[in-house]
Amino acid sequence: MTKIPSVLFVCLGNICRSPMAEAAFRHALDTRGLTALVDSAGTGGWHAGDAPDPRGIRIAAAHGVDISDLRARQVHSSDFNDFDYILAMDEQNLANLRAAQPAGSSAKVSRLLDHVDGRQGQSVADPYYGGEAGFAQTWADVTAGAEALLDALTNDTA
Ligand code: 4NP
Numbered sequence: 001m002t003k004i005p006s007v008l009f010v011c012l013g014n015i016c017r018s019p020m021a022e023a024a025f026r027h028a029l030d031t032r033g034l035t036a037l038v039d040s041a042g043t044g045g046w047h048a049g050d051a052p053d054p055r056g057i058r059i060a061a062a063h064g065v066d067i068s069d070l071r072a073r074q075v076h077s078s079d080f081n082d083f084d085y086i087l088a089m090d091e092q093n094l095a096n097l098r099a100a101q102p103a104g105s106s107a108k109v110s111r112l113l114d115h116v117d118g119r120q121g122q123s124v125a126d127p128y129y130g131g132e133a134g135f136a137q138t139w140a141d142v143t144a145g146a147e148a149l150l151d152a153l154t155n156d157t158a
Contacts, residue, residue, distance in 0.1 A: 004029070004036035005084035005153055009112065009142075010093050014042030014072035017089040017124050019052040020138055021112060023065040024146035032150070039083070043096040045074035053128070055135045063139065080105035085158060087112040087149065090123035108158070112145035115152050119144070 009021035018040035025038055042048075050072045051057070060067045079086065080101050086109045088094035097109050113119040124141045127134030152158035 004034050004150075005158070006037035006082070007039075007085045007087060007149070007153075008075075008079055008083040008107075009038075009040040009087050009089070010043060010075055010097060011040075011089040011124075012042055012044050012093060012126065013047045013128065014040055014074070015047045015050055016053045016056050016128050016135075017126065017138055017142065018042065019067050019070045019072075020056050020060060020135075021087065021089065021124070021142040021146060022070070023060040023063075023067045024139070024143045025150065027063065027065050027143075028146045028150045032154075034150075034154075037083070040070070041073050041075045041079065043075055043093055043100075047072040048074055053135075055127070055132055056138070059132075059135050059139045063143075075100065077102050077105075080107045083107050085110070085149075085153075087115075087145070090126065112149065113141065115148040115158065116144050117148070 009018040011017040022040040052067050086107045113122040127138045
């Protein structure tokens with residue numbers, strides 16, 4: 001079986017979007033009988049050590065994925081060599097990652113939705129200050145991104 005590259009999902013706080021993206025990608029791997037190194041992190045460190053937002057935990061659980069054990073952490077410079085792909089949720093995360101990427105490091109940095117046909121350049125909106133409906137939209141977006149990313153990784157077109 002081909003080895004799936006390692007992937008790191010990144011948002012601002014690592015409590016809403018990126019843990020949900022990690023969950024959606026793990027779910028996509030499980031469904032296809034694949035395994036890979038997968039993690040998530042935030043460009044900011046304010047929520048380091050915190051569990052995912054309860055609204056995100058609930059919606060992931062409703063789709064059969066338990067993310068209650070995840071704990072937030074900030075992006076490290078070593079991540080740019082430890083992961084093959086780093087997926088930003090939005091434009092600001094992407095700019096911060098590009099600014100932080102050490103020269104000569106190997107990770108390929110892109111927006112998650114760049115991997116979805118017709119959604120290049122789009123962001124996964126931050127649901128933190130909204131209601132449950134925003135988290136349902138986040139789940140739909142990160143699932144579309146995770147499935148398309150895994151398609152591209154398994155076809156070697158990412
Ligand atoms: P996330 O959402 O980046 O999707 O985890 C946020 C979580 C917390 C904050 C902002 C966004 N905050 O400002 O504390």
